[in-house]
Amino acid sequence: NAGVMQNPRHLVRRRGQEARLRCSPMKGHSHVYWYRQLPEEGLKFMVYLQKENIIDESGMPKERFSAEFPKEGPSILRIQQVVRGDSAAYFCASSPRSTGQPQHFGDGTRLSIL
Amino acid sequence: DQQVKQNSPSLSVQEGRISILNCDYTNSMFDYFLWYKKYPAEGPTFLISISSIKDKNEDGRFTVFLNKSAKHLSLHIVPSQPGDSAVYFCAASSYSGGGADGLTFGKGTHLIIQP
Numbered sequence: 001n002a003g004v005m006q007n008p009r010h011l012v013r014r015r016g017q018e019a020r021l022r023c024s025p026m027k028g029h030s031h032v033y034w035y036r037q038l039p040e041e042g043l044k045f046m047v048y049l050q051k052e053n054i055i056d057e058s059g060m061p062k063e064r065f066s067a068e069f070p071k072e073g074p075s076i077l078r079i080q081q082v083v084r085g086d087s088a089a090y091f092c093a094s095s096p097r098s099t100g101q102p103q104h105f106g107d108g109t110r111l112s113i114l
Numbered sequence: 115d116q117q118v119k120q121n122s123p124s125l126s127v128q129e130g131r132i133s134i135l136n137c138d139y140t141n142s143m144f145d146y147f148l149w150y151k152k153y154p155a156e157g158p159t160f161l162i163s164i165s166s167i168k169d170k171n172e173d174g175r176f177t178v179f180l181n182k183s184a185k186h187l188s189l190h191i192v193p194s195q196p197g198d199s200a201v202y203f204c205a206a207s208s209y210s211g212g213g214a215d216g217l218t219f220g221k222g223t224h225l226i227i228q229p
Contacts, residue, residue, distance in 0.1 A: 004157070006157075033216055033217075035216075035217075035219075040221070041221060042118075042203060042219035042220050042221045042222055043158070043203070043205075043217070043219045044219070045216030045217060045218065046216075047216075048215060048216050055215075056215055056216060058216075059216060091157055091158070093217075100146060100165060102148055102160040102163050103148075103160070103217060104160060105150075105157035105158045105159070105160075106157050107155070107156050107157040108156075108157050110155075
């Protein structure tokens with residue numbers, strides 16, 4: 001499967017716990033994006049990363065949320081001390097180096113906070 | 115403030131007819147536009163895109179039209195098929211900075227194709 005891979009597909013956490021969401025981009029793609037979708041809403045941009053660099057985190061909440069894309073391994077979106085309002089679908093997308101190329105999405109992680 | 119607006123939450127079209135989905139944007143810096151299709155519990159699937167230097171792009175049954183002066187784009191699907199029933203998202207981005215940035219999405223239009 002050459003597509004964007006996200007895991008886990010579903011994640012349940014209790015309030016105050018940490019959530020870690022993983023994303024492996026398509027082969028040959030060096031740009032990774034994270035989006036969040038609340039019910040009945042469109043996707044909202046959170047952060048844009050290239051290998052070992054955060055390029056744009058203008059959509060990330062200032063506290064509790066962080067993202068990384070290490071030299072080796074998948075991109076990680078980390079949410080510390082989760083609250084009920086963090087319940088959402090989190091999607092990762094990737095694109096190749098050149099601009100003007102569409103982003104391709106994974107199937108998302110559904111995060112539920114008890 | 116919504117920079118990309120899809121004003122029709124749902125649209126019902128008979129199989130075989132043309133489906134027209136509309137999208138308006140307010141940010142004049144947007145220069146790259148995309149349409150995605152999404153089924154429940156799956157990620158968005160890229161359908162078609164258009165750069166601001168063009169006013170039309172066609173791919174099989176899908177055509178996207180861009181009217182820059184009106185800040186409006188539309189997706190035409192013809193003929194519509196049952197498998198086209200899904201939520202369609204319009205998205206926009208700006209590449210004027212020289213790099214790829216995050217997409218701004220509309221809230222989506224739920225297209226229902228009736229037999």
